[in-house]
Amino acid sequence: MPDLDTAAMNAALDALPKAFPGPGGLVGVMKDGEIVATRAWGYSNTETGTPLTTASRMPICSISKQFTCGVLLAEFGDTTALDAHVAAFLPKFTGPLPTVRQLCDNQSGLRDYWALTILQGGLAEQTFRREDALPLIARMKTGHFAPGTSYSYCNCNYRIVSEIIEQETGTDLETLYRKHIWEPASMSGAVLTSDTRQPADGVIGYEGSDATGFFPADNGIFWIGDAGISASLDDMLAYEAWIDATRDDPDALYTRLSATPRFADGTPAQYGFGLAHETIGGAAFTGHAGALRGFRAYRMTARDERLSVVVLFNHEGDAHEAARRVALAAMGKADPAPAPIETDWDGLWLDEARGLRARITTGRSSATLHYATGAETLTASSRDRLGAPGVTVMREGDALRMERPGENATLSLAPLAEIATADASAIAGRYVSDELEAAMTIEARDGAAYAVFEGMLGQGRRERLAPLAEDVWSLATRRAMDAPAPGDWTLLVQRDDAGQVIGASLGCWLARRVSYRREG
Numbered sequence: 001m002p003d004l005d006t007a008a009m010n011a012a013l014d015a016l017p018k019a020f021p022g023p024g025g026l027v028g029v030m031k032d033g034e035i036v037a038t039r040a041w042g043y044s045n046t047e048t049g050t051p052l053t054t055a056s057r058m059p060i061c062s063i064s065k066q067f068t069c070g071v072l073l074a075e076f077g078d079t080t081a082l083d084a085h086v087a088a089f090l091p092k093f094t095g096p097l098p099t100v101r102q103l104c105d106n107q108s109g110l111r112d113y114w115a116l117t118i119l120q121g122g123l124a125e126q127t128f129r130r131e132d133a134l135p136l137i138a139r140m141k142t143g144h145f146a147p148g149t150s151y152s153y154c155n156c157n158y159r160i161v162s163e164i165i166e167q168e169t170g171t172d173l174e175t176l177y178r179k180h181i182w183e184p185a186s187m188s189g190a191v192l193t194s195d196t197r198q199p200a201d202g203v204i205g206y207e208g209s210d211a212t213g214f215f216p217a218d219n220g221i222f223w224i225g226d227a228g229i230s231a232s233l234d235d236m237l238a239y240e241a242w243i244d245a246t247r248d249d250p251d252a253l254y255t256r257l258s259a260t261p262r263f264a265d266g267t268p269a270q271y272g273f274g275l276a277h278e279t280i281g282g283a284a285f286t287g288h289a290g291a292l293r294g295f296r297a298y299r300m301t302a303r304d305e306r307l308s309v310v311v312l313f314n315h316e317g318d319a320h321e322a323a324r325r326v327a328l329a330a331m332g333k334a335d336p337a338p339a340p341i342e343t344d345w346d347g348l349w350l351d352e353a354r355g356l357r358a359r360i361t362t363g364r365s366s367a368t369l370h371y372a373t374g375a376e377t378l379t380a381s382s383r384d385r386l387g388a389p390g391v392t393v394m395r396e397g398d399a400l401r402m403e404r405p406g407e408n409a410t411l412s413l414a415p416l417a418e419i420a421t422a423d424a425s426a427i428a429g430r431y432v433s434d435e436l437e438a439a440m441t442i443e444a445r446d447g448a449a450y451a452v453f454e455g456m457l458g459q460g461r462r463e464r465l466a467p468l469a470e471d472v473w474s475l476a477t478r479r480a481m482d483a484p485a486p487g488d489w490t491l492l493v494q495r496d497d498a499g500q501v502i503g504a505s506l507g508c509w510l511a512r513r514v515s516y517r518r519e520g
Contacts, residue, residue, distance in 0.1 A: 004036060004330055006036070009329045012325050015325075016039065020318065020322050022206060022214060022317050024051075024315070026312040028236065028309070029308070029326060029330060030237060031307055034241075035237055038054055040052050045203070045204050054233040055234055056233075057191065057200035057203065057235070058231070058312045059205070059227070059290065060290045060299075061227045061290025061295060061297055062226065062227050062288060062289060063288045063289070063299055064227045064228055064229040065227075065274030066288055068226075070180060070181055070254075071176040072104065074179075075169055075180070080100070083099045086098060086160065089138065090138065092138065092139065092141045093142070093143075094142060095142060097147070098148075099148075100161060102147045102148050105269060105273065106271050109143030109145040110143050111140065111143065111511040111512070111514070113155060114155050114481055115480070116436065117457060119438055119514060120455030121453045121455040121459045122455075122458070122460060122480075122481050123458070123460060124293070125219075128481055129222055136456060136457075139436060139437055144354075144513075151407040153373075159226050173224060174191070185242035186241075186242070187236075187239055188238075194228045196220065196223065204217075205292065205293065205294020206314060206315045206316075207294050208316075217292075221482070240299070240310065243301055256273075257274070258286045259272070260277070269406070270390070270405070274288060276288055278389060280328060284302060287299050292483050294315065295313065295314055296316055296318070297310075298319035298322070299323075309323040309330070316484075338365040340365055341379075341386075342383055344362055345360045345393075346361055350469075351402070354513065356371065356507060356512065357416070357468060357490045358370065359371075366378060367379075367386055369388075369393065378391070378393065393413075399414055401413070416472060419470065424444035424447060424449035427444075427493055429441070431516035431518050432517055437456075438455030438456070439455070440452070440516055448464075451465055451475055471492065472491070473490075474489070475488065475491050486508040487508060489506055503518050504518070
């Protein structure tokens with residue numbers, strides 16, 4: 001690649017506090033194994049005025065997954081020897097069990113257990129102890145797909161892996177992190193802060209936005225394996241330097257972690273061993289995001305360009321987008337100007353296979369797809385095709401075809417006729433999920449509808465239901481134990497031949513088609 005575009009990089013860095021407003025942020029850039037820029041602005045605590053510095057430790061959240069997979073490879077090498085241990089964590093599962101490698105690559109097909117805490121009656125702020133996780137996971141009976149055939153993000157994959165590691169080594173995970181990664185990489189400040197009520201260095205994460213104001217997040221989760229590590233920007237840049245220093249060693253840990261993953265049919269995948277693979281400005285990057293209520297993080301590196309970017313926010317700004325902008329500027333590149341969208345794509349569709357709704361809203365030069373955990377911005381590549389990294393949408397008559405290569409999936413979206421109102425009393429009642437061993441009660445109040453969930457975690461708050469189409473409802477969850485919350489769920493009402501409501505399926509991208517039968 002050409003030399004570092006220092007002017008453009010610094011301009012991009014200087015723009016971040018305004019572009020991603022919040023209490024504070026940390027950003028670092030490395031080129032050719034050397035730190036070329038850092039930024040630290042704002043405060044770790046806005047009440048005390050404690051400043052954020054490059055030594056301030058913050059939760060790196062799901063970035064921890066690659067460290068867990070690194071320990072797995074360092075301790076065991078060939079993961080197939082551990083496959084027999086998976087069954088103990090899924091005693092009620094009725095289909096083929098995933099391998100340990102499929103857990104590491106998010107190809108297990110298991111539903112995400114943090115999304116399921118909502119359906120188990122969990123409140124966003126309640127304490128979730130270490131001993132709560134495995135009983136929730138053990139209730140799983142079915143998955144999204146046969147292991148190895150597709151991709152779905154699932155935190156409990158790494159929780160299972162971490163438990164296997166500790167059981168088989170007889171050593172706690174923090175000691176193994178330190179032995180295999182933190183000490184070799186000179187990450188002297190890194191620590192496992194599994195209890196999110198006790199953050200390192202007293203740093204506070206903030207929920208909210210400029211529009212609502214910022215307020216301290218209340219986290220009560222015990223994380224291990226899927227998240228839990230706290231580290232400073234100094235620590236994370238030391239990690240990037242270690243990655244660069246070992247880049248030519250085929251046996252180096254990050255080299256093995258970042259090898260191209262594949263699905264069972266041999267198709268290349270875009271996620272493996274806790275690392276996402278993406279192309280930015282023509283350069284191949286590997287990295288990962290981290291999210292906890294009040295915190296967002298992203299780290300990535302381009303092996304051939306020897307360029308790394310790390311972003312840590314103690315608010316809920318888009319850390320991936322911030323890192324992407326800095327990387328593009330450092331490479332002297334920019335996003336191409338989008339072509340105008342010539343046709344109206346606005347509408348609502350149903351992915352019948354997954355039981356999920358998809359909505360597209362059209363702007364002048366882009367469209368927004370609401371389908372997975374967050375909105376995806378699409379641009380036009382032709383009159384009948386919209387696309388973004390990881391997704392393409394094409395017209396097929398009144399229907400749409402959606403290709404998601406990172407999930408090894410091609411999906412058919414059927415059009416839905418939207419409605420503004422529906423008889424909420426027709427679906428009111430109590431529903432039971434044998435899959436979850438939990439219940440849902442739908443309440444109707446003067447035309448409005450709400451759902452309340454009961455399960456192993458208690459009774460949750462009432463969540464708003466809104467009609468979308470005939471027998472298709474949206475259930476909104478804006479706050480959950482995990483962050484970000486899973487977003488809008490799709491409720492599909494099931495009727496018998498006489499038109500009586502007999503059940504429903506409920507799902508979001510992280511936890512699809514959970515079946516309920518109506519009891520009353």
